[in-house]
Amino acid sequence: MTQFSELSAVGRETAALVLFSGGQDSTTCLGWALERFGRVETVGINYGQRHQAELECRARVREKIGAVKPEWAERLGDDHMLALPVLGEIADCALTDSRRIEFESSGLPNTFVPGRNLLFFTLAAAIAYRRGARVLVGGMCETDFSGYPDCRDNTLKSLQVSLSLGLDAPMVIETPLMRLTKAETWELARRIGGDAFVQLVRDETHTCYMGDHSHFHTWGFGCGKCPACELRERGWNEWKEHARFE
Ligand code: ZN
Numbered sequence: 166m167t168q169f170s171e172l173s174a175v176g177r178e179t180a181a182l183v184l185f186s187g188g189q190d191s192t193t194c195l196g197w198a199l200e201r202f203g204r205v206e207t208v209g210i211n212y213g214q215r216h217q218a219e220l221e222c223r224a225r226v227r228e229k230i231g232a233v234k235p236e237w238a239e240r241l242g243d244d245h246m247l248a249l250p251v252l253g254e255i256a257d258c259a260l261t262d263s264r265r266i267e268f269e270s271s272g273l274p275n276t277f278v279p280g281r282n283l284l285f286f287t288l289a290a291a292i293a294y295r296r297g298a299r300v301l302v303g304g305m306c307e308t309d310f311s312g313y314p315d316c317r318d319n320t321l322k323s324l325q326v327s328l329s330l331g332l333d334a335p336m337v338i339e340t341p342l343m344r345l346t347k348a349e350t351w352e353l354a355r356r357i358g359g360d361a362f363v364q365l366v367r368d369e370t371h372t373c374y375m376g377d378h379s380h381f382h383t384w385g386f387g388c389g390k391c392p393a394c395e396l397r398e399r400g401w402n403e404w405k406e407h408a409r410f411e
Pocket of ligand 1: 393
């Protein structure tokens with residue numbers, strides 16, 4: 166396991182805005198932010214993605230996450246939902262139409278929405294600016310199977326500079342999962358909020374690309390066959406070999 170960043174009480178005076186989809190990664194990031202910032206708001210973006218089930222998980226996670234720790238309930242602030250159907254129009258991809266998920270010659274899956282995170286962070290920064298939040302939190306990860314270029318650390322560091330200059334206000338992009346494997350993401354959830362948080366992430370989040378939220382497995386809901394489900398299952402099994410969680 167890699168070293169996790171310090172989870173001590175820092176940034177209590179700071180407000181943060183979490184890019185929150187209702188999936189495993191962004192829910193873990195929400196817990197991470199609630200552990201360290203005094204006020205934490207969430208933003209969700211609906212761009213007509215196939216996995217609507219993920220968006221429906223958002224409300225349930227937000228409703229239940231305060232039960233993990235009482236201070237989390239106090240720190241959890243407003244939720245912001247943005248409709249961005251235009252992204253579905255400009256992205257030729259499998260998340261928004263009914264084609265099969267395949268890997269293209271570029272090595273990227275056709276679920277890739279070009280530059281999606283650049284748009285998301287820019288929109289989030291505009292909301293954060295209005296809300297007095299100076300930290301943006303996202304679940305991007307370089308160790309992900311997909312290799313999305315807009316998830317890379319250098320891309321987001323560059324964007325952090327651009328946003329700070331463009332808003333004329335320091336804006337920090339935090340990506341606590343950037344160097345973690347999926348197994349380590351489960352372990353991070355356990356360290357942040359114990360077994361109660363792991364259970365919340367497992368039972369209430371959605372990752373499946375096919376939008377299947379009817380089949381429950383030991384690692385949570387999903388079709389069990391798509392790349393996102395396979396990744397989640399593999400990470401869970403790898404983590405379970407080392408964890409005490411039942
Ligand atoms: Zn699936």
